[in-house]
């Protein structure tokens with residue numbers, strides 16, 4: 001593997017990222033075809049069900065006579081199965097490409113090394129592991145989904161400088177959010193929503209804040225809304241039950257839901273792992289958990305989280321709902337305007353070093 005290979009692989013990653021939030025349970029994949037140090041074709045996987053990155057890259061090449069002298073770079077192992085298009089590993093062979101550089105192997109059962117074996121059997125030279133760690137980070141949602149059979153879990157909350165996520169509320173208090181962060185942070189949260197398959201909040205948060213849980217400050221498909229209503233405490237007037245958006249309510253008390261709201265039965269002693277397995281079965285690759293404290297704490301205690309994004313605003317509440325606690329040291333700290341953003345990765349997790 002050469003330094004030039006790494007440069008072209010980084011371009012694959014750049015292209016792959018354009019599919020974030022659009023490929024759903026599929027991986028993010030970018031592909032570049034290089035001849036004599038010149039990119040002659042490139043492509044990425046745009047959306048779930050659409051052509052694979054390799055197909056798009058191969059189609060973009062104007063002069064097919066260059067294929068035999070070209071190298072194909074792909075951020076993920078080319079597939080080995082018939083889907084909407086023939087296997088990409090077969091296509092690479094048919095086009096006469098003789099060298100392929102890959103970052104990660106595809107762990108999904110239908111591929112899992114088979115794409116590489118097909119190409120090697122056809123006499124193609126295959127280099128694997130090019131910028132493997134970066135590739136793994138790019139497709140962290142996909143790898144957790146495939147290997148752990150659950151969605152990738154991102155926790156997010158905003159806390160005051162003295163460690164509260166809300167003021168103490170009385171039942172007669174207003175319904176709505178007591179904002180802690182600034183406009184920039186709120187816009188960033190909507191961008192993050194556009195990148196994940198589902199958003200989840202706890203019962204109390206629906207009751208106190210009545211959030212819409214959609215994308216208003218960014219573009220993109222609304223994620224599936226998810227909540228738990230074990231004891232039938234949610235009001236029919238809650239936005240989350242308005243039927244306007246795909247919504248899953250894990251419930252112990254069957255409700256009369258309309259439109260795009262579905263209920264999934266859970267018994268009182270259910271485990272978060274069961275709930276995540278159910279979301280996995282619904283092909284939900286990632287869940288963005290937006291609070292409250294009790295739900296976050298359940299995810300933290302069970303170790304079923306992969307990332308946390310914690311805003312700390314400049315205000316103090318003195319008393320109220322205590323923010324969840326993370327023992328980890330932040331991997332990264334960003335400061336914008338009056339807000340600090342700490343980013344954490346769960347080190348006990350398979351992908352982040354566990």
Ligand SMILES: NC(=O)c1ccc[n+]([C@@H]2O[C@H](COP(=O)([O-])OP(=O)(O)OC[C@H]3O[C@@H](n4cnc5c(N)ncnc54)[C@H](OP(=O)(O)O)[C@@H]3O)[C@@H](O)[C@H]2O)c1
Nearest residue numbers: 157158165166202203204205228230291292293294295298
């Ligand atoms: N600053 C922020 O970022 C932010 C974000 C969201 C919310 N908030 C604030 O947080 C407060 C609500 O937080 P909260 O901690 O009281 O409640 P919560 O986490 O929103 O909801 C907790 C409730 O959800 C139900 N639940 C079902 N399964 C659960 C599980 N596995 N783990 C935890 N809860 C489960 C339980 O009700 P049942 O017993 O009925 O099942 C539980 O009491 C509100 O004041 C809200 O404004 C702040």
